[in-house]
Amino acid sequence: MSDPTTRRLAAQVAAHESWASTSDRAARTAKARAALQARFENEVDPHRLLDAEERARRVEHARSAYYARLALKRHQAVRNITRATEALNAADTEIQETA
Secondary structure (H helix, E strand, C coil): CHHHHHHHHHHHHHHHHHCCCCCCCCHHHHHHHHHHHHHHHHHHHHCCCCHHHHHHHHHHHHHHHHHHHHHHHHHHHHHHHHHHHHHHHHHHHHHHHHC
């Protein structure tokens, strides 16, 4: 089971089976959500000098920036894949035309 596609599919099966047997999704993900919240709080106010309202406002912006950055990276990756695919198709066409 060393090929990446097989590993990915097996992991998907395991994940779906695990979620199918989970009765309380919120409880299962609570620690991860709390850790992400703490990460953003530590990022914007590591010494806890801000009042709770200002910290919450900044945390929300930090969270938005985090997800916007992920979206940007995804967009760039898709664009690069598209360009590479177009270059590959152009090369294939050139090869077929010269054959």
